[in-house]
Amino acid sequence: MKQIPCALTIAGTDPSGGAGIQADLKTFQELAVYGMSVITSVVAQNTTGVQNVHHIPIEMIKEQMQSVFSDMPVHSLKTGMIANESMMRVIVEQLSKTDAYYVMDPVMVATSGDPLIAEEARDFLKEQLLPLATVVTPNIPEAEFITGQKIHDINDLKAAASEIVEKHGARAALVKGGHLEGDAVDYLYDGNTIHTFHSKRFDTTSTHGTGCTYSAAITAYLSKGFPLYEAVNKAKQFVTAAIKHSFPLGAGNGPTNHWGIREERVEQ
């Protein structure tokens, strides 16, 4: 019997639909993966920024994970916004009991610049969650925090990817160059080789949730059995199409278009 790929996201919400759990589930659906979610925080946010945050009690986060893991197969999972250390602790506990691929998006601030995790929780994230990751997907400010080094150019990006694996213990690191000028280039270090993923930069402000969409697509492809390099390569094509076909929605940084990849197929 054919096995359905099953992927789980553990993250915060975005009622405006561009980032967080909503972006993750849209991505899973678009990539024909059975999607599941554990909500850590309910966030009142939209394209202009974060208006309010309500944290789900720790017991309830634990119970949501219990509901999923006691009944459903989880072939891969991702974490996004985990607001504080107590939440991180229960997630670490759960992660130690599963052999699912684990994609860690080390979310710290929203595209709008609003903080999404407590300052004090960052060290715990780096020291306890990072070493459990199959792959971690920091943007430049997040990679700078993890390594403690400033990133100015692509050589710094590559060095950060190696250091996050060799020194901080992730199995692989994908450092995203979305915040540099010029083409949108990301580097994956898998413990052996540095791989490059390249796309041209689109002149758009619709980048709300690009990181969530990218890491969810990697999670989806891992659940389908693709090796890491292939999963990232396909996910890069997915997020690039989602940015390219994004629509001007909202007054701030608009969302990406999760069915952008379908538009690509129509155009080809």
Ligand SMILES: Nc1ncnc2c1ncn2[C@@H]1O[C@H](COP(=O)(O)OP(=O)(O)OP(=O)(O)O)[C@@H](O)[C@H]1O
């Ligand atoms: N304007 C753009 N055109 C093309 N690709 C882009 C653009 N901006 C970002 N990217 C790509 O989008 C992906 C997500 O990267 P980015 O660095 O924006 O993530 P992030 O900052 O974590 O996202 P988020 O806004 O969700 O926090 C990367 O592959 C990056 O290279």
Ligand SMILES: Cc1ncc(CO)c(N)n1
């Ligand atoms: C819930 C959530 N997770 C991640 C991001 C980063 O884009 C966001 N804006 N909101």
